[in-house]
Amino acid sequence: MLSDSGAGGSLDETFTRYFQDIGKGRGSSGGHYRRNSKRELERFVEWAAGERGPDEWTGIVPDDADRDPKFDDLSESVFREYARHLTSDRGLKQNTVQTYYAYLSAWCGWCVTEGYLDTHFAQRASATAPLPDDDGRRPGDQQAWTSDQRHTLTQYVDDAAYEASERLSEVPADDPDAKARARYKALRAARDRALVYLVAYTAIRIGELVRDGSDPRRRGVRWEDVSLSDGSIDVYRKKQSWDSASLPDPVIEPLRLYKRRLDPPSDQWAVFPTLHFATVSKQVKEELANRGLDEEEISTLREDSDYDIFLALSKNIRVPSITTDGARGTLKRITEDSDVDVEHSKHEYLAPHGGRRGMGEVLVRAFGYTVAARYLDNSEEMVRKRYSHIEAGELGDAAAEAIEDIDG
Structure with a gap:
């Protein structure tokens, strides 16, 4: 049964309630999903009104009507046409097309639940037929730090932190301006070193370590969340709950020395202040x-x-903590300064997710998918899918050995 404002209502009148339902944080205003969904739904409404698409496209409103698109204008054929628009007219990659259409489909399903529509048109087979097959890859999420890259980057921040500390010790006390500059550089170098080690060895998502401006609950880890003696850190996970993550041995000393350099007056200070x-x-x-x-x-x-x-x-x-953008900017600067070799089609620097993915490679190869899944805070099914190339390579090696044994 349609709501009172259902079939005759305009499409965008539902957006405020929908975004409130899917939003995160105070006032439901945060969240990457909410922001990306809002952008794509606004594009859909513009397309439906004839404001996007090829020159001959006039929208879904009947030619003899002068009004905005309404729910009674929607049908399977409308969503099928929009799927074609995403696939053909915008030059998007196939996995991006799938993602954008999923935003639209989720809203359509919500409209059915709320009584604005009586049919989930977006999920009908005829509507989704023009969509390309999902290649199983996530855009921009294929970089993985190699052992050589990890070593080069950590060696660079080790040297930079040591040199900055040495310069600070050499500045005479009777030159306060120079002392302040050297102290600042030593602090930044120590902070950068700790950040690189955490990204390189913990596989913690960058949004779990530092402040995410789109989600007020992600305020960045504080020193009260860190236990150097236990080798653990409490982070707000992607699954929307707090959890303890491991701090392996290589991370402990950089964090310890950095904390000594920062000397925070309370444990409520951000570990990585801007x-x-x-x-x-x-x-x-x-x-x-x-x-x-x-x-x-x-x-x-x-x-x-x-x-x-x-x-x-x-x-x-x-x-406040450094933001996710700030952390990425820091890694860009360090990558450039360290002259580490980066060969990747989408990134010119060692990105945070590349550190996480690189650690995943190490864990899967060393301990298998079950242990890696626990460390990565992912399901084993997801880890198997993400690192399927490892199993494929191992099976290939096994097949080669079998062939060699048989052929003698």
Whole structure:
């Protein structure tokens, strides 16, 4: 049974409720899925109104009607035509076409549940027929750090952190400006080193380590979430719950030395605070003002400390975590500076997911799919699918040995 605003209602009038239902975080405003779905549904409405597509395309509204598309304009043939549009008119890759159509299909299913439609047109066989077969690959998610890349990158950040620490120790105490600059560089080098080691060896998703601007629940790990003695870290997983992840031995010492360099005034500090000057300055000024200091007092404190991050540390003004984009930017900079060899069709740097995937390769080859799945926080079925090339290679080797034994 259709709702009161069903067949005669406009398509986009459902969006607010739909996005609220699928959103994450405070006010249901966060989440990559929500944002991507919103973009694609808005494109669908524009296409349905005749504002997208080839020049001859006039939309799904009857020619004698002057109005926006409504639910009673929808049918299997409409979704079939949109599937053709995705496949042919936009030049999208086949897995991207599948993803975009899935956003539309999910909304269509929600409309059936809510009474806006009585039929899930988007799932009908005739509607999905023009869609290409899914090649089983996720766009941009095929990079895997090799052992050589992992070694080169970690060796570079080891050397950079050591050299920055040595330079700091050599700056005379009677040169406070130079001392502050050297201290800042040593802090950044130590932070970069810890981040690289975590990405390289833990297989933790980058959105579980640092702040995700699209989901307020992902505020970045804090020192209270880290137990160096137990070798564990609590992270907010993709499955929407907190869980403990392992910190293998190579990660412990970089984290320990970095914590000593940062010297956070409380364990509620972000493990990877942003060092973006404008962001830190804004946080410092706002917090000092909230504590009752006037502009002159704030200005004096900031001038005396040279770097706002050091003022924040001395006054226990918690600075937000670096974002996922910031972490990727850091890895881009380190990749360029280290001259590590990167050969990949989609990435010119060692991306965070490449570190996770590379660790997955190591675990599957060393311990099999069951152990790897637990470490990667994925189902064994997903891990088998993602790393099927390993099993295929092993079977190929076994077949070659069998042939050699038989042929003598």
